[in-house]
Amino acid sequence: MSSRKLLTDFFILMALTTNVSFVVNPNGLELFITVVTNLAATLLKVGEGRVLSAELMATGLVADLHLIPALYFFYTGDPAESVSLAWGALAANVVSVMLVVIDTVLKSSVEEE
Amino acid sequence: MRRRKARRRPRLRERYERRFFEILRELSLPLVILHFTLAAGTLGYMWLSGGDFVNSFYMTVITIGTIGFGEVVEGADTTAGRIFTTFLALGGIGVFTSTITVIARVLFKEELQNLWRRLSMMNAIEKLEGHYILAGFDEVTAELARLLERRGVPFVVLDDSQRGLARIAEQHVPYYLPEPPLEQETLQAAGIRRAAGMVVNLGDDARNISIIAVARLLRPGKEEFTIYSFASSPENAERLEELGANRAFYPGRMVAGRLAAYLFHPESDYLVALFDRLAFGEETDVDLMEVAVEEGSPWAGRAVAELRRELGANVVALRRPDGRLELDLTDEHRVKPGSRLLLFGRTSRLEKLRERLEAEHELS
Numbered sequence: 427m428s429s430r431k432l433l434t435d436f437f438i439l440m441a442l443t444t445n446v447s448f449v450v451n452p453n454g455l456e457l458f459i460t461v462v463t464n465l466a467a468t469l470l471k472v473g474e475g476r477v478l479s480a481e482l483m484a485t486g487l488v489a490d491l492h493l494i495p496a497l498y499f500f501y502t503g504d505p506a507e508s509v510s511l512a513w514g515a516l517a518a519n520v521v522s523v524m525l526v527v528i529d530t531v532l533k534s535s536v537e538e539e
Numbered sequence: 540m541r542r543r544k545a546r547r548r549p550r551l552r553e554r555y556e557r558r559f560f561e562i563l564r565e566l567s568l569p570l571v572i573l574h575f576t577l578a579a580g581t582l583g584y585m586w587l588s589g590g591d592f593v594n595s596f597y598m599t600v601i602t603i604g605t606i607g608f609g610e611v612v613e614g615a616d617t618t619a620g621r622i623f624t625t626f627l628a629l630g631g632i633g634v635f636t637s638t639i640t641v642i643a644r645v646l647f648k649e650e651l652q653n654l655w656r657r658l659s660m661m662n663a664i665e666k667l668e669g670h671y672i673l674a675g676f677d678e679v680t681a682e683l684a685r686l687l688e689r690r691g692v693p694f695v696v697l698d699d700s701q702r703g704l705a706r707i708a709e710q711h712v713p714y715y716l717p718e719p720p721l722e723q724e725t726l727q728a729a730g731i732r733r734a735a736g737m738v739v740n741l742g743d744d745a746r747n748i749s750i751i752a753v754a755r756l757l758r759p760g761k762e763e764f765t766i767y768s769f770a771s772s773p774e775n776a777e778r779l780e781e782l783g784a785n786r787a788f789y790p791g792r793m794v795a796g797r798l799a800a801y802l803f804h805p806e807s808d809y810l811v812a813l814f815d816r817l818a819f820g821e822e823t824d825v826d827l828m829e830v831a832v833e834e835g836s837p838w839a840g841r842a843v844a845e846l847r848r849e850l851g852a853n854v855v856a857l858r859r860p861d862g863r864l865e866l867d868l869t870d871e872h873r874v875k876p877g878s879r880l881l882l883f884g885r886t887s888r889l890e891k892l893r894e895r896l897e898a899e900h901e902l903s
Contacts, residue, residue: 454590455590458581458585458592462575465574469571472564472566472570473561473564501591
């Protein structure tokens with residue numbers, strides 16, 4: 427078990443769960459934690475030797491580019507816009523989690539060979 | 540039974556890219572620590588101020604960035620706020636400065652810059668077509684590279700030796716790969732599939748034979764891909780030709796031949812020097828060219844005088860289909876199909892003629 431992979435996967439999942447939580451019940455603190463976990467996951471993905479590294483990095487960046495403006499809009503008086511941006515980030519985070527699963531399966535099959 | 544798949548060796552570009560991101564990976568941990576420090580600071584000030592995100596983030600940045608404009612967020616001027624700011628500054632300033640140091644160290648790393656340069660060079664090599672590959676870069680190949688550059692012929696140099704790389708840097712070679720030339724992936728990265736030919740000069744015959752064998756696996760046709768090789772003796776030159784080189788040269792014999800031309804024609808040394816320069820691509824104003832007159836060609840059966848006018852170059856000699864050279868050409872001499880014309884004229888005119896012939900060839 428790779429500790430780095432554990433940490434990255436943890437942040438990817440955490441970003442998804444807090445994102446869902448914010449979308450269901452918009453709350454500034456949850457949005458802030460979503461941004462923090464999402465950015466941490468993106469930074470940990472830099473240079474990772476995964477099979478789907480590029481795809482994971484791309485989805486991470488998409489989510490970041492939705493969540494950072496969402497944070498800005500939330501605290502500047504436009505929570506509706508913030509929620510809609512968070513929905514976009516949620517889509518990217520779902521894809522991210524799916525990619526993590528596919529990557530793990532692919533990696534284990536490559537190792538078996 | 541499950542069949543085991545042979546794992547593909549990563550291509551050169553993939554290896555460069557992987558190494559590039561491996562180096563960048565050194566940035567990730569310091570950036571994550573800085574990120575969490577910023578997050579903790581912002582969260583702390585948000586708690587103190589009752590949720591003022593923008594000012595809390597700003598306060599954190601000016602604290603750990605040692606700017607310290609003052610207490611711009613509500614609650615920062617309380618006892619709890621000052622205790623929090625003290626601990627944030629103690630921990631955060633160290634994190635901030637060490638992250639900046641790591642970023643500077645990684646981005647200015649010579650290896651990272653070299654990898655970036657190589658990746659950009661590989662992008663440019665991928666666009667080359669009809670170029671030459673020079674395997675090995677010694678004094679002779681360096682001179683050849685100068686001649687090719689003067690003629691505007693693109694080429695890619697392959698050499699991984701210290702001396703070769705020093706020479707490449709000194710000569711500012713535009714395209715090169717500092718990788719073992721004998722490896723198939725190096726040849727592929729040099730664009731062997733799109734190249735016109737290769738010059739092999741790896742210092743010893745065994746290495747020359749190996750690279751010729753590898754190159755012929757990728758480009759078997761001698762007509763489509765020409766290989767010129769150096770050899771350590773006339774006998775080995777013959778062997779190299781049998782093993783796949785279009786022509787192999789023993790440098791001693793070539794130099795001796797050039798010198799002998801001067802010795803044998805002491806009274807016409809200007810002419811010898813002119814032909815010498817022409818043959819070795821050093822004369823840029825005038826040039827020689829050989830053109831085949833095939834069956835059905837519009838030039839077949841035409842008089843030499845007509846061709847001189849139409850081609851804008853002098854037809855100085857003609858090689859008959861039986862291989863005999865005809866030098867006493869009269870204006871009325873008719874060109875038979877299967878002959879080859881030897882033209883002498885201005886380089887610009889011959890270049891235009893070459894382009895015209897290529898266009899006609901493509902059309903046919």
